[in-house]
Amino acid sequence: MLESIMKVRSLSLVLSLLLTGGAQAAVILETSSEALRVDAAAAPKSEHWRSGAKAAAVAPLLQLPALADERAAAVKRRNESNGNRRLQIGISRGIASEAVDDLPQPQLQYVDGGAVLRLDVASPGAVALRVGLRGKNWPDGVELRVAGADGVIHATDAAAARNQADGDGVFWTAVTEGERQQLELFVPAGIDPAGVALRVDSLSHLLVSPLTAAHSKALGDSGSCNIDVVCRTGSLGQSFVNAKNAVARMVFQSGGGSYTCTGTLLNDTDDSSQIPWFFTAHHCIGDQSEASSLATFWNYETPTCGVDQSGPNTQLTGGAQLLYSQGSTDGALLKLNSTPPAGAVFAGWNANPLTPPVAVTGIHHPSGDIKKVSIGNNSGTRENVTFDGQTATSTWKSSWSQGTTEGGSSGSGLFTIATNGGYQLRGGLFGGSASCSNSGQGESSGNVDVYSRLDLIFPSIEQYLVPASTGPGPSRDYTGQWDVRTEGGRGISMFQFGNTLFAVWFVYDSQGRPSWYQLDPQWSATDVAGGRVVKFTGSPWGPTYNPDARALTQVGTFTLNFTSGAQANFTYNVDGVNRSVLLQKY
Template sequence: MPLKKIRGAIAGAAVVCLSAALSFGVYAQSVHLDPLRVQAYTQPGDTPEEFVPTKRMAAAVIPAAQVNLGAWVAEKAAVPLGGALQVGAQRTSSTTATPQALGEMLPWQRSANGGWVAAVSVTSENAYGLRLGVVVEQLPGSALLRVYTQRNRDAVFEIAGQRVLQILQANAAAGDVSAEGRTWWTPDSGGDEVTLEIELPPGTSTDTLRLSIPQVMHVYENLSLPLEDEQAITAKINESGYCNLDATCYDNYSTQRNAVARMLFVKDGYGYLCTGTLLNDRNSTATPYFITANHCISSQTVASTLQTSWFYRSPSCDARTLSASYRVLRNGATLLYTSDNPDSTLLRLNDTPPAGAVFAGWDAGTRSAGQSVVGVHHPRGDLQKISFGAVRGLNNCIPADAGSYLCGASSSGYYYNVGWSQGTTEPGSSGSGLFFDGRLTGTLSNGSATCSTTAGSDNYARFDIVYPALKQWLEAGSAGTPGGGTGGSRTAVYRFYNVQTGAHFYTNSAAERDYVIATLPAFQYENVAFYAYPVQQAGLSAVYRFYNTGTGAHFYTISTAERDYVNVTLPAFQYEGPTWYAQSAAGGSAMPVYRFYNSQTGAHFYTVSAAERDFVISTLPAFMYENVAYYVWTSQ
């Protein structure tokens, strides 16, 4: 067929003794009896967020080193990536391209808590958004990185160094040890200026930081729209074709539209848009499985750059403004499976989907010609649209250059060929879901449909063909541990750094986390450290928690012998019981927790980051390395 496009604790304060188990709600929303079909599941309103944004800024306005890349006079370089919509291109920044160059620019000053803080502001004229490519050579885990614009310092994205190291560790574990794999991409700024602020904790030298920003992704397409309570006075660039249908007008498909998100990601320094769908698993564990196309995301390094926009649609039918309920998740994803034929990728989001998001049901049965189907997608990155059509038959599609496919009719084809009676698809719709009887049955790969080409059609990778490869996750009894033999969902373990004592505190209680953030300002929140299980499972052991009444620090051990020794011989240590459950030995996808003893303070430190482990060993001589404490997970 002719191919037009490819869619493409706590010192100086009371001991915090809240419940150590998170409440995840009741996931068994329905009993799934059909071996090929699963119902949808809706995220409860009381689901704790994994990555809680810190509301406070530094006490004083931080003067920033200025980098102005000037006006971009080059052509908008088109780098094909199938039907993914290219929305940005890379610019080089010679003044920040090496750790030495950036280090010499940063105007370090003392922070309010006695550490160090500095910032760099990057401007690229006429950009609709910027993402900085920060290459990490060495970064303290307790550093805080903040991203904001000078015009709106209140809208801050904050992430701990240890979380950045985990993201880059996932790239390295997938085999990418290149500079690209060591690059952390800041969230989209939404304007032509972005500031990166770096705060180091007390006792950490600025010489221990080695970062560079050799690349900047300049967003040249306007991805923003006015909120519903603002006047739409500016033209909206990248509006989709005239025949597209506003998904908000079709409430019978509210379940499907709440499962679909717009994707923004970076590959080789260029920015692209696609569409993806949140998927339920058979046991409704609320594990954020997310399906899209291989030609959109096919590597862990690209998955780590993913931002997803939820409820990205109008507040009312044909309102043509963005609903105020719109949410953005910025912490990337883990690549689980990818295949170029059929064109499909399964991710697990690193963030908790927002309340009200739907984990779509799916149908692994085979569709027949003439069956009615529905597509929900973001053509050209626009507000969510919906298309109505029918399966025309099956196609075989052969991968060609630059993510394109050559397709032809075949009775055993891996793709549903779909024609539309209402609506269409466009670049940016790539990876979006095809729904039959309310359940996902395919993902958009390529096609020729347009508003003006009524005879055109689209090809969707068949879910029934991909399903055998995805079954290990979607049928598994536990979140992210296919075939692991343990059941239930994992809980996040959150990490804090006490800037007064230098000790770290860990909790898997979202309530305790929020209490500490709200009431104990000496505790610097460093977000999710790792994941464990909140209740006993086969093959797991309890991790026990103690509170040292003399130093205010907490101690954690998986060893019952060590637990008993501390109880008997160290009366200053107040036993607080089991706090989470982990593996005492290596196995499956579990990762080691490295343990250190601070000979100056008597406190222990734990990290799952090999890079942070090496940083502590090389730069902090007071920390005695005590090897692996136990084994946990780096995703939900």
């Protein structure tokens, strides 16, 4: 047990001294890896149909026509011609545009504790499916369950579905095996099921399954020169094992299809928490809609060297918050909305510039295959590199002596080895010409890849990886809208950046006038903040602005005591009014 929860972090963080205005300021520029603590790991949960297995098996079927062969062939051609490494693995099929006649209505059945709406969706010939549902308006208490051919049931509650919905209100289900996905929407007692819609907007017909062994993939396996990570664990040791366990396969929706890339779970410098920061490429995840649709697959690797079959792996749904994504660096940082599974590791990183030549290692999912490793050298930088219309101003240039990269490797980490033997991320794959046809010689044709530079990205993400963790602070992110559920038309908007919480409060004052207040939170204990309530006055609305008319006045004090990620006790004294209320996040 002690070994399973041990910290791999060296605890001796390297401090680089930067001269700022003649004074020396210590800035943390690197850290080591850390194993996910057992008590924080996502516990496996066995799900069951609310309606019972027999009832779930006879739901109405919404079946699209067979997908035209040319559409799948076009995807394969685009993937083969794409210089950067994002790989399309599925085709979105809109229900309104795919000529489905006589759309079936979900079947209603009353069960213990409420009612269920059941519907099956099918796209003939699909290896796997995702379904886009209109879940933006599902009330609290509603639960969605889905399953595919393997019978594994995935559950999502209404709050998660709302959180993951894109700008059009579409929420994407988990990836399930086979051409048919079963849907069951549970509506608790007290909510009229007639007012809750199980509405299918679209589905993604997957040509490649993220769930099965590599040999079954419709788009072909990765090249023969790729090396299974398990084949190097003996020679490279535990530090390499830690690094590979930080790497996950990604599946997400973008434009007209499903795509796969690779990402890496990153550590931060705060020992008191384990926040799932996830690093990948901008050309993989460039906006919040893509991040919201993200599913990650962990331990997708063969357990035995030379055996073309994946062992047990875990799909993590829930999407992510997009914190940073920029085309000029091709870097992206997300925060996963769900806790990674047991066995995951938070990778170390180093935000200092590389000093070439230096040995490098890539860990990735080429062609969406089981996890592979590439070993080579970094020979410097390449400036103003363009792939698919996107230009990265400066990249790390690497070539391989063992292995290669392919479509699906996009965003995967470039690692170097620290003096303590730990692997540290230095960037993510942007694109390149590397393939199994290369000669293995550095700088040769067909053997060069370029990676984003963490040293250039770091100033934009430092607030997350090096949080201001001295003294009391929050144990989780409280960003969101908070209110008293029985008091509509008022509430608090909170925005959290690291340990800094910004809060704006809209309420009706003691005279019944609509008023905006700003809270000035100072953390006094873990998850407890308090301070001034202030009100601003300024120039009247108009074409000119008078900065001298702006004034800040304290009108009271407050205390926020967060009891969970979705509830807080709010006590305030404003303009002589004292009150304590329960706030909830929605």
